[in-house]
Amino acid sequence: MLGPGHPVRRVLDIGSGPGVMTGVFAETFPHAEAVAVDGTPALLARALARAERLGLTGGRVTVRHARLPEDLAALAGESGPGPADLIWSSKAVHHIGDQQGALDALAGLLRPGGLLAVAEGGLPMRYLPRDIGLGRPGLQARLDAAQEERFQAMRAGLPDSVRVREDWPAMLGRAGLTGVGSFTSLLDLPAPLPGPGRAFLHSQLTRLREAMTGQLDAEDLATLDVLTDPEAAEGILRRPDVFLLSAVTVFTGTRPAR
Numbered sequence: 001m002l003g004p005g006h007p008v009r010r011v012l013d014i015g016s017g018p019g020v021m022t023g024v025f026a027e028t029f030p031h032a033e034a035v036a037v038d039g040t041p042a043l044l045a046r047a048l049a050r051a052e053r054l055g056l057t058g059g060r061v062t063v064r065h066a067r068l069p070e071d072l073a074a075l076a077g078e079s080g081p082g083p084a085d086l087i088w089s090s091k092a093v094h095h096i097g098d099q100q101g102a103l104d105a106l107a108g109l110l111r112p113g114g115l116l117a118v119a120e121g122g123l124p125m126r127y128l129p130r131d132i133g134l135g136r137p138g139l140q141a142r143l144d145a146a147q148e149e150r151f152q153a154m155r156a157g158l159p160d161s162v163r164v165r166e167d168w169p170a171m172l173g174r175a176g177l178t179g180v181g182s183f184t185s186l187l188d189l190p191a192p193l194p195g196p197g198r199a200f201l202h203s204q205l206t207r208l209r210e211a212m213t214g215q216l217d218a219e220d221l222a223t224l225d226v227l228t229d230p231e232a233a234e235g236i237l238r239r240p241d242v243f244l245l246s247a248v249t250v251f252t253g254t255r256p257a258r
Contacts, residue, residue: 008031008032010034010035010083010084010085011029011086011087011088012037012075012087012109013035013037014089015038015089015093015095016036016044016047018043018047019051019063022035023050023054023056025086026054026056026061027054029086030060033059033081037075038066039068041065044065047061062081064080069096069097069101069102072105072109073108083110083111084111085114086115087115087117088119089106089118089119090119091119093118093120094120094155095158097159097160097162099162100162100171103118104174104175104176114254115253115254116177116252117251119248120166120249120251121166121249122246122248125204127244128140128243129241132234134223135219135222136220176256177254178253178254180253181252181253183249183250184248184250185247189243189245190243191240191242192240193244198236200244201236202228202236205228209228
């Protein structure tokens with residue numbers, strides 16, 4: 001981890017999306033420049049708007065349009081923001097064909113003594129009992145299996161896709177980082193879940209329903225139709241047994257000091 005004597009002057013949020021974590025880092029390290037890095041200009045615009053709403057002005061939050069992995073090396077060059085003391089990347093590396101190559105590139109963007117933190121893995125999200133009184137029990141297990149198939153197809157279809165044993169600590173070590181470790185953050189919101197959590201799950205299930213037409217049988221699809229119906233008493237927005245349990249694992253490593 002970053003030692004107490006290591007100042008944080010620049011944070012890179014790689015694959016930042018709308019810049020939620022970029023803002024968190026800017027607030028956590030008030031003397032650092034927090035840079036949102038993403039390949040979608042619309043999301044970078046949202047990151048800047050979010051920073052302004054939070055009062056993070058005066059260049060404390062900046063954005064950088066970059067395609068991953070093509071533009072990673074340029075981030076440390078003369079036209080880029082420069083090397084970082086902390087690099088954060090959440091659920092972005094697995095969208096790059098050569099995951100080890102991406103970690104190598106990210107490690108190369110660190111200043112000596114800098115920290116790379118990569119959020120990958122964890123546990124599948126849980127939000128319903130095994131038997132919900134609709135359709136066959138075990139719907140979430142079947143959704144997990146279908147999503148794993150989709151994930152594997154996504155990985156196989158990426159440009160320059162390379163199969164690698166996803167031992168993230170070992171991968172960080174091969175990238176030249178030391179002091180490799182991990183920690184897991186648990187989100188545990190018991191039933192009955194409040195409204196914002198239900199709205200989040202409703203959007204997730206709606207996207208799943210649209211994506212799973214060819215992967216689930218008619219009974220499971222009908223169950224999803226009920227769960228996503230905003231007016232149904234047994235839908236995700238109304239039923240009393242809805243909870244939210246999620247675990248995200250973050251793997252870290254430090255670039256050796258010279």
